[in-house]
Amino acid sequence: MSGFRQPSMLPGFGLTLGFATFFLSAIVLLPLAALVLKTASMSWADFLEVVLSPRALASYRLSFGASLVAALINTVFGFIVAWTLVRYDFPGRKVLDAMIDMPFALPTAVSGIALTAVFAENGWIGQYLEPYGIKVAYTWLGVTVALTLIGLPFVVRSVQPSLLEVQRDLEDAAETLGATPFYIFHRIIFPTVLPALASGFTLAFARGIGEYGSVIFIAGNLPMKTEITPLLIVIKLEEFDYNGAAALGFVMLAMSFLMLLSINLVQAWARRHIVAARH
Amino acid sequence: MVGITAASFAEMARRPGRGTLRALLIRWAFIGLSLSFLAAVLLAPLAVVFATALGQGMGAYLKSFADTDTQAAIRLTLLTAAIVVPLNTIFGICAAWAIAKFEFRGKAVLITLIDLPFAVSPIISGLVYVLLFGAQGWFGLWLQEHNVEVIFALPGIILATLFVTFPYVARELIPLMEQLGNDEEEAAMTLGATGLMTFVRVTLPKIRWGLIYGVILCNARAMGEFGAVSVVSGHIRGLTTTMPLHIEILYNEYAFVGAFAVASLLTLLAVVTLIVKSLIEWQASRASGM
Numbered sequence: 001m002s003g004f005r006q007p008s009m010l011p012g013f014g015l016t017l018g019f020a021t022f023f024l025s026a027i028v029l030l031p032l033a034a035l036v037l038k039t040a041s042m043s044w045a046d047f048l049e050v051v052l053s054p055r056a057l058a059s060y061r062l063s064f065g066a067s068l069v070a071a072l073i074n075t076v077f078g079f080i081v082a083w084t085l086v087r088y089d090f091p092g093r094k095v096l097d098a099m100i101d102m103p104f105a106l107p108t109a110v111s112g113i114a115l116t117a118v119f120a121e122n123g124w125i126g127q128y129l130e131p132y133g134i135k136v137a138y139t140w141l142g143v144t145v146a147l148t149l150i151g152l153p154f155v156v157r158s159v160q161p162s163l164l165e166v167q168r169d170l171e172d173a174a175e176t177l178g179a180t181p182f183y184i185f186h187r188i189i190f191p192t193v194l195p196a197l198a199s200g201f202t203l204a205f206a207r208g209i210g211e212y213g214s215v216i217f218i219a220g221n222l223p224m225k226t227e228i229t230p231l232l233i234v235i236k237l238e239e240f241d242y243n244g245a246a247a248l249g250f251v252m253l254a255m256s257f258l259m260l261l262s263i264n265l266v267q268a269w270a271r272r273h274i275v276a277a278r279h
Numbered sequence: 280m281v282g283i284t285a286a287s288f289a290e291m292a293r294r295p296g297r298g299t300l301r302a303l304l305i306r307w308a309f310i311g312l313s314l315s316f317l318a319a320v321l322l323a324p325l326a327v328v329f330a331t332a333l334g335q336g337m338g339a340y341l342k343s344f345a346d347t348d349t350q351a352a353i354r355l356t357l358l359t360a361a362i363v364v365p366l367n368t369i370f371g372i373c374a375a376w377a378i379a380k381f382e383f384r385g386k387a388v389l390i391t392l393i394d395l396p397f398a399v400s401p402i403i404s405g406l407v408y409v410l411l412f413g414a415q416g417w418f419g420l421w422l423q424e425h426n427v428e429v430i431f432a433l434p435g436i437i438l439a440t441l442f443v444t445f446p447y448v449a450r451e452l453i454p455l456m457e458q459l460g461n462d463e464e465e466a467a468m469t470l471g472a473t474g475l476m477t478f479v480r481v482t483l484p485k486i487r488w489g490l491i492y493g494v495i496l497c498n499a500r501a502m503g504e505f506g507a508v509s510v511v512s513g514h515i516r517g518l519t520t521t522m523p524l525h526i527e528i529l530y531n532e533y534a535f536v537g538a539f540a541v542a543s544l545l546t547l548l549a550v551v552t553l554i555v556k557s558l559i560e561w562q563a564s565r566a567s568g569m
Contacts, residue, residue: 006383009468012478013383016374020389024370024389028396029392031442035403035406098554099317099321101556105499105548107545108401110549113539125323212505213506230506242413245410249402249406249407253403
């Protein structure tokens with residue numbers, strides 16, 4: 001064992017690490033390896049035919065496009081919400097703050113049917129949009145709304161701590177010297193919260209691409225139009241097309257790894273940025 | 280101007296430029312925008328769950344729980360959580376002990392791998408088990424010959440739920456235990472305590488709030504998981520439908536009161552989870568304030 005771990009007088013290293021590694025391998029790693037192996041057993045031609053089929057390409061466009069738009073909406077409104085919660089005191093602020101985590105705790109199927117009910121043509125909000133010709137439920141807009149709900153806590157929870165870092169003395173000094181609110185935002189606040197915003201945006205975007213439960217109720221699920229990639233995998237499985245499902249699953253897995261990598265890069269950049277700003 | 284609290288007046292007095300009309304306008308614009316946005320995407324969906332569930336009166340609401348399939352779905356969800364949550368709790372404690380208490384090579388890789396299920400789409404979490412244990416999966420034939428059902432049965436539902444809730448307890452405990460250090464455990468060992476005694480009497484009291492928080496999050500996700508379970512369940516009514524899957528079936532049959540009634544239970548679970556979370560955070564901030 002020497003060289004593998006540093007000596008310690010505490011017991012249980014072998015037992016706990018052994019069990020943790022075994023459980024991790026059995027539940028997570030081996031099943032994921034099965035997906036990679038299944039895809040590797042396909043020929044290139046078969047693989048490409050599935051993952052580059054027009055229906056698959058349309059689903060990537062929707063999954064990526066809607067996730068991107070939702071993450072952008074969340075970046076703007078997430079900042080506004082975080083700012084309101086950090087800077088202002090008003091009745092109900094603490095309750096509102098606690099509720100930001102609701103999308104983490106609420107089952108996705110519940111948010112799915114609830115959003116559909118709210119944004120349907122006769123729904124609480126949908127009925128006011130309908131006269132203007134704006135249809136949310138059963139269109140890509142609905143997908144975007146669902147992904148906005150799912151991604152919201154990622155941005156707010158990233159930005160909140162960074163807003164506490166903004167030096168308010170600087171803001172006050174700038175204001176005393178005649179700076180406009182926009183100038184203060186642009187030169188003092190924005191640079192401080194930018195890393196947190198970037199990090200929250202990436203997390204929300206990554207989560208949106210894989211999301212299933214909250215989307216399928218509001219999406220309408222029309223092939224080529226409102227069909228997300230995870231749903232296409234489910235359809236392949238229902239047709240017992242394991243190869244097709246595995247190939248699409250592999251593409252999504254590869255995207256997840258890319259997102260994971262970029263999240264780590266963004267966060268590493270953010271840490272450096274914050275350290276640099278402090279000196 | 281209603282709603283300006285004494286605290287915000289004090290705030291204005293303390294800081295220059297804060298009482299101006301412009302500052303007030305910005306303030307109310309931010310609060311207004313925040314509230315409208317949250318009302319549309321967060322509060323309205325929550326309210327609509329209860330409004331629809333109770334839309335035809337309390338009688339209809341309660342009657343939807345008399346349905347035997349609904350009861351079976353609730354039982355299956357409770358059973359799944361009762362198996363999954365303890366397993367992932369034991370895993371979380373073991374992983375956190377090994378990672379936080381010892382220095383070894385490959386630690387960073389291990390932490391990344393534990394977080395992996397968070398990065399993966401729930402559909403993938405179900406798909407991998409179908410590829411392993413499904414009718415045409417790697418072990419499909421062998422399982423058929425031995426009459427073992429995994430996919431479209433309880434074991435598949437449990438495996439998929441284990442996968443999606445895998446990191447919750449571990450990722451709460453690892454940073455907490457790293458931050459608390461080893462001094463007290465080492466002191467206990469020096470004084471002759473056994474390893475188990477050290478964990479139960481020294482470590483556990485220090486990490487209990489983080490542990491409870493990880494467990495309730497794990498439980499909320501286990502009871503509410505939809506995508507992963509949907510892939511492996513086979514949707515056999517009354518047999519392999521958990522509460523979220525039963526919501527989907529009822530909803531697609533236009534049984535809205537029933538669907539939203541089941542949804543209201545899961546919404547209450549989410550609300551209770553958040554309340555417990557807030558209480559734990561309040562507890563922690565009070566403890567650190569002392």
